[in-house]
Structures are given as C-alpha cells and as structure tokens.
Amino acid sequence: MRIDSSSDTWLDIEKWTTDQLIEMREQNDNDLNKNDTAKLRGRIEFAKDLLALTEKPAPEPEVRDHHYVD
DSSP, X not given: OOOOTXXXXXXXXXXXXXXXXXXXXXXXXXXXXXXXXXXXXXXXXXXXXXXXXXXXXOOOOOOOOOOOOO
C-alpha cells in the first residue's frame, strides 16, 4: 500500500490518530481492569501501526511464475 503523506486526507487522518493516541495513552495510565487495559492497548497498537504506514516501504508483489500459458 502506498500512502501519499502530503495529501490533505492523510494529514487529517494523521492528526486525528495522533490525538486519539494521546488520549488513549492517558487512559492507559488510569486504573483499568485487565480486559479494558488489554482492549485499550490493542487500540494503541493499531493507531501506531496506522501512523507507521508512511514509514514502511511498499511491499514487493509476490510473483511465483513468470511463464504464461497461451
């Protein structure tokens, strides 16, 4: 997947996700039960993965066979 990190859409997503990440980290510092903590940490990981999309190079497509059938 290729992300245009300068597009208005991406900049909006990045800002929203960064704001959410800050809030979720603050919530994680509170006294939560085990299940809520696990759920919140999963959401934090997802937000971090989303923000990292522009840092990862686009994956090379897997081509298994270069021979074509006529």
